[in-house]
Amino acid sequence: MTTKRLLLSIGIVLVLSGLGYWGYLQFLAPGTENAGNTAVTTPADQPPTAITAEGRIVPLAQANLTFLGNGIVTAVAVQPGDFAEKGATLLTLDTAEQEIDLQQAEAAMAQVQANVQLAEVGVLLAETAVTAAEVAVSQAEANYALLAALPTEAQLALNEALVGAAEANVGLAIGNQSVTLEGSSAAQVRAAEAMVAAAEAAYIAVRDTYEPIVQDEDALAEDREQAQLQLNAALANLQSAQAALEEVQAGASSAAQLAVTGGVQAAQNEQAAAEAELALLQAGIQEERLAIAQAEVEAAQQQLAEARLQIDLAETAVTQVEAAVQEAQTQVDAAQLGLENRTLTAPFSGTVADVLVNVGETVTVGQPVAIVADLSGWQVETTDLIEADVVEIAHDDVAQVQIDAFADQPLAGRVVEIAELAAEVRGDQTYVVTLALPESDLSLRWGMSVFITIERNQ
Structure with a gap:
């Protein structure tokens, strides 16, 4: 018997078996009667079902770091695996242009400050002229x-x-x-x-x-x-x-x-x-x-009036140059910030997970250059929790977290954050729910797959 004939015979047997079972249910199986005090089971009487979702292990905090400007990497102060305190220098870019901007801004500030002094002297001279004019009038x-x-x-x-x-x-x-x-x-x-x-x-x-x-x-x-x-x-x-x-x-x-x-x-x-x-x-x-x-x-009274007008003009000049000082200070602050932004620092204390560039490379605005994470603890983020299920979940709900790599050692998780904004995944609107994990001896790793079970309406 050839393989083709064998498969055809098996298909015929399966079809006949299905038809026979259907006939039994329609004509021979005993009926169910509802009478007297017999209770009817409804969906509301059924026990609550569980909400399930898949997820992954993530650190307590993570940051994909980028520079705010374009430039050439001049120094890489850390390597993957290094621990960096908050504020520690990670990478730097060339600063020649920013230093020139800062020098020009500081020079402009010095000029407007000198203008302020001149304007204040003008006020003093105008006040002196008013005093002399008042004496002349008298x-x-x-x-x-x-x-x-x-x-x-x-x-x-x-x-x-x-x-x-x-x-x-x-x-x-x-x-x-x-x-x-x-x-x-x-x-x-x-x-x-x-x-x-x-x-x-x-x-x-x-x-x-x-x-x-x-x-x-x-x-x-x-x-x-x-x-x-x-x-x-x-x-x-x-x-x-x-x-x-x-x-x-x-x-x-x-x-x-x-x-x-x-x-x-x-x-x-x-x-x-x-x-x-x-x-x-x-x-x-x-x-x-x-x-x-x-x-x-x-004539003396006219001279006095003109002297008083000069005071108003001098005070207006002071106000204008003081405004120029504020603007110049803004330029200095911006130039200083631009210089500081050429140095990338750790946003929090953590481990350098990866360094994505080398010295001499040119980076652009928004280009990831390093990843820092707080690996002192772990938590779970769901990846496929749909909108129909997220409405049934609340903060502090308890869940069972089954880690694929440690299938026989489930952990108890607790809901600590529910995303307000949805993301579309394979046509479904999904929400990221974050669960805290207890301390354990398991050798957890970033990105491990997990299966999460949360009892509905706990």
Whole structure:
């Protein structure tokens, strides 16, 4: 018998057996009757069924690390299997561009800080100008008030006294002029000659006393120095007396004559001014002078208003440069952060599971370069839990976890997290449920397959 015939015979037998069993159920099997107190079993009366799902072993925490910028790897500080503390350096990228950015940002910050100082100085200068303008307004107003008031007897008496003093100064200046222009008297010449004679006698006495000491090479250096000083002083005194005699004999110089002549003119000008002021007081208020004083008041007030406006402008400038400081600080912070981001650090304390790049490689933004995991404990994540089952699960539900590699040693798991967002797996909407595992002696490994059983509606 060939194989083909054998298979055909087996198929015929199976079909006939099925038809026979169906006929028995339809015509020969005893019926079931529901009567009296006989209970009918319904789905609600059945015991709760279990929710099952597949999953895998995962560490307590894991991170696929990436850089936030493109660059060339310049250093790899760890190897797979190394333990890294939180914040420890793992990899670094080239930093030349970021260092330049930081230097430029810091230079810009220094400039705007200098601008702040200049703006603050501008405010101080404007405030000083306001103070000066206020003083000028007060002076102008006081001058106007003085002109507007009628002169008192005391004012008239004071100005008359000033005119008298000016006249006396003119007389004194004229007298000095006469003495200077007339030249020196015989008595002045004789007195100057006597001063020269006395200086000559003193010089001869000093020379006779100290010149031998100066010329004595065996004398002490200190004694010779003191003797020379005495000689120099006596000679200077003699020369001064001779110069005075020559000046007396020559009479007043042209400069002195001009000076005394100018003094007379100045005294006469002062007298004229005092007489004019007295005449104005005696004449009473003059409308022209009042108008000038009023104009001076208005000008001072205008200058004060402009000075106050300059304060507002200076304070606005300060506000603007302070805003520029904030912007510059933002640029510095961004540049600093960009430099810091060239160094990849461990986000938590854990084991380096893998390093995916080498020194000299170019990486791009978002490219995984290292994996760090907390292998101090293990947990389970489901991979195929569908939406119809996830609604029946709650936090702290207990589950039996059957690990494929340790089929005869199930563990008790506890639900610690239920994902809010679904993922589509083979056309089904699935949710990841995380279960905590107790400590055990099992040699668990990342990625081991498990089978999870959770009693529905616990």
